[in-house]
Amino acid sequence: MTTSHRSPRRSERSRRAILDAARDLVVEHGYAKVGIEAIATRAGVGKQTIYRWWPSKGAVVFEAVRALSEDSDGEITLPDTGDLEADLKLVLRATAAEFADPAFDALIRGLTTEMAHDRELAAAYEEHTAALEDAKRQRLRSGQRAGQLSPDADLDLVLELLYAPLFRRWLLRTGPLTADFADRLVEAALRAFAPAAEVSAP
Template identity: 55%
Template structure:
């Protein structure tokens, strides 16, 4: 006789979790964030509302986790900016990929929803910055520091300000509410824009 298998609750929970995250991404693309509800997510995922509330306190937190999972699936491991020794070519490659990502409906709707919600929800905004934006920005810092060490960028520049000159037009600095916006910062941006980051 064979012993009946005990259902694996871990696998069942993971299937439910993924179904919920997928449903949140699908629905925000179809209806927009304002019309997104826990009830709709539960119905699309085929789970009860209580299942969602057991893991997440709000639709915003569901969507944030769904967006993070989307990035993890795309990266399939730790991501680094390319370092071929040609800083210009490497940055063009990365920014082109960023444009493609921002233009993708898969990323566009949840990114816009989270950015907008983060403006009125300080806790979500801080999580969006720390979990989504900041890790990506640190990759630019690392690449620019490598360029400085290799003599491909002015060693006197601040890599943080330099990266903002690169990604600012795409990522919109207004989302980075945890960073100070001061006269000194504005002056440094102007000076850096005039000087460029090339070594002198």
């Protein structure tokens, strides 16, 4: 169990204070330099109150991140204007911009490297992003039905082609996360899974 089970006895005030402290400290000093003690002190909370409800620093930060996106989570919908390429470019540009934001980077980078070592944390994160992944697949499927993707395209593979290069550039800082890069990724992926050329009718 990575995330904390709510309990009627639990102090909501402390929970919020811990998550806020964790978020702020990580943004300020970076994931690695933040410890449980610092979070507890900043939150005005005993260490035990953290250990009681979370198994690790990763779990706390993870929940802090999740709490950020929780408000708007009601329903995830990606743009669907009918133009798959345009829509994907919009989304990937936004993703690239997000990765390029220092505050977001500070929060998410440490969490990501932590997930590379902690399978439980990774599983929790996957669960958290499942809805978003689904929405992405839905949009691709819609494009597929509209004849903008090959009918037998593996949509998961398409997603990996779109996002993995972005992810790798961000994590390893091997290249800039520009709108142009996002555009070219979309173009390449769509070319790779373009529907077969039509045969002109006689």
